[in-house]
Structures are given as structure tokens and as C-alpha cells.
Amino acid sequence: MTTLARLITLGCTGLLATLPAFANSAAQDEAMIKLATGSGCMTCHHVDPGAKGPEGLPPIGPAWRDVAAKYRGDKAAQGKLTQAVLKGSNPYDSHWKGKASGLAMPPNAVAIKEAEAKKLVGWILQLQPK
Numbered sequence: 001m002t003t004l005a006r007l008i009t010l011g012c013t014g015l016l017a018t019l020p021a022f023a024n025s026a027a028q029d030e031a032m033i034k035l036a037t038g039s040g041c042m043t044c045h046h047v048d049p050g051a052k053g054p055e056g057l058p059p060i061g062p063a064w065r066d067v068a069a070k071y072r073g074d075k076a077a078q079g080k081l082t083q084a085v086l087k088g089s090n091p092y093d094s095h096w097k098g099k100a101s102g103l104a105m106p107p108n109a110v111a112i113k114e115a116e117a118k119k120l121v122g123w124i125l126q127l128q129p130k
């Protein structure tokens, strides 16, 4: 094998090896939806955009694929959003005005542990647009 061919082969193998790190696996999807449902998140959130909330209004909270798109590339997002999930969000500084019918998210620390919230937010941030 020429050095060039070897380099290309190595490059491709490397790419394949890193791919799973950028997408959620089906098993992860299932576990995280279960965690989110058990923690009450799905009362206000959907994974996919377009779903309506009560009485045909926009959904109470933003769709999680939209959350992923908004914070894509923001390295501080997992930490910030984990705290927002645990402590709730500021109704005077809504990040989702017009896209969600709820003004603010209530604190969820009673429903979910910090480590699990962090895992769930990490999964949300890896969601890809459909």
C-alpha cells in the first residue's frame, strides 16, 4: 500500500470510529425518553417541532430538536441548560418567546437528580434536525 492510500484508509477508519459520538443511539433514545417521561418533562415538551400544545396554542415548552439547533456549537450549553432545568427559567427573560406558550420553565429539581438532568440535556443537545 502506498503511504497516501494508507493515510486515506486511516482517515476513514478514524472518521467512522468518531461518528457514534455525534449521534444518539436507539438505546440511548429509548432510555432518555423514559427518563424524561418519568421526570414529567414530556407534559410540556415534545422532541419534534410542529406539535401543538393545549387548545391549539404553541406547545408549552420548546421542541427539543429546536433546543439542539439553537445551542449547537455552544460549549457552555450543557451546564447552563442543566441549571435551567433544575432551577427553572426566568419569566422576564424568556428564550423561547413566540415559539412556546409557557413563559418560563418551573424548577424540576424535585423530579430529577442533577446527574440525570445533565445526561438528559446532553442527549437533547445531540438531537439532529429531521
Ligand code: HEC
Pocket (backbone or CB within 6 Å): 036, 039, 040, 041, 042, 043, 044, 045, 060, 061, 062, 067, 081, 084, 085, 089, 090, 093, 094, 095, 096, 097, 100, 101, 102, 103, 104, 105, 106, 108, 111, 112, 120, 121, 124
Ligand atoms: C411545566 C412545563 C415544563 C416542564 C415540566 C419542563 N419544562 Fe423545559 N421548558 C418549559 C418552558 C416554558 C421553556 C421555555 C423557557 C424560556 O422561554 O426561556 C422550557 C425550556 C427548556 C429548555 C431550554 C432552556 C433555554 O434556556 O433555552 C430545556 C433544555 C428544557 N426546557 C428541558 C426540560 C427538561 C429536561 C425537563 C424535565 C426534567 C423539562 N424541561 C420540564 C416548560 C417545561
